[in-house]
Amino acid sequence: MGKVNKSDREWQRSLSAEEYRITRQKGTEAPFTGKYWNSHQSGVYVCRCCGAELFSSDAKYDSGCGWPSFYKALNNSAIEEHEDVSHGMDRVEIVCHQCDAHLGHVFEDGPQPTGLRYCVNSASLDLKSQQKSDEGTYP
DSSP states (O other): OOOOOOOHHHHHHHSOHHHHHHHTTOOOOOTTOSTTTTOOOOSEEEETTTOOEEEEGGGEEOOSSSSOEESSOSSTTSEEEEEEOGGGOOEEEEEETTTOOEEEEEESOOOTTTTOEEEEOGGGEEEEOSSOOTTSSOO
16 A cells, blocks of 8 residues: 555544644644553554554553553554654654654663653554443444
8 A cells, every 4th residue: 555645634624633733743742631641452553644553552551651652563664763853852753654644752761672662642543442442432
């Protein structure tokens, strides 16, 4: 499957204002506020914009940072890394390979076996699960 290419107007029609701000304008949600920061459901986390599979709940852990954290991506081709020197910091931004949605950042302070912490905005994700969701409906 090729890259997903939509205009800003198309993205704005398919995303909430907050999802658009985060995924298309490289925003960040406040810590401890996102839908998945404290979720313990099993499943696969997919890109909110295009549905590409990004992370397994098996790699999710509580990093204490207030955002969903994973120690590895589902596969090496799902996520791209870019240098991010915004806000006076030197970080590594992570984006969805399929549609270039901003996901968050990756840091080298995670647990073994990778030592990585993929710190992801909940608004960038959807959880595909067979379990009943926290809201009492099936996704």
